[in-house]
Amino acid sequence: LREHAYKIxxxxxxxxxxSVIPPQGGLLAKFLREQGYKxxxxxxxxxxxxxxxxxSRGALTxxxxxxxxxxxxxxx
Numbered sequence: 001l002r003e004h005a006y007k008i009x010x011x012x013x014x015x016x017x018x019s020v021i022p023p024q025g026g027l028l029a030k031f032l033r034e035q036g037y038k039x040x041x042x043x044x045x046x047x048x049x050x051x052x053x054x055x056s057r058g059a060l061t062x063x064x065x066x067x068x069x070x071x072x073x074x075x076x
Contacts, residue, residue: 006035015041017042
């Protein structure tokens with residue numbers, strides 16, 4: 001995963017969507033942050049799991065969790 005994180009960081013994306021099997025999302029987020037990635041991180045419900053959060057060592061603190069529920073999005 002470190003090699004994948006490096007490849008992602010070198011492309012300088014505005015955002016990264018984590019679409020991997022737990023606990024890889026937390027680890028990938030951690031490696032991205034360790035390599036200097038500062039932009040947005042998105043993911044599905046799997047990154048809302050406490051085990052994922054712990055694996056990320058805080059790298060998922062400001063991550064966006066994307067789900068099918070959007071009733072709260074009307075005001076935006």
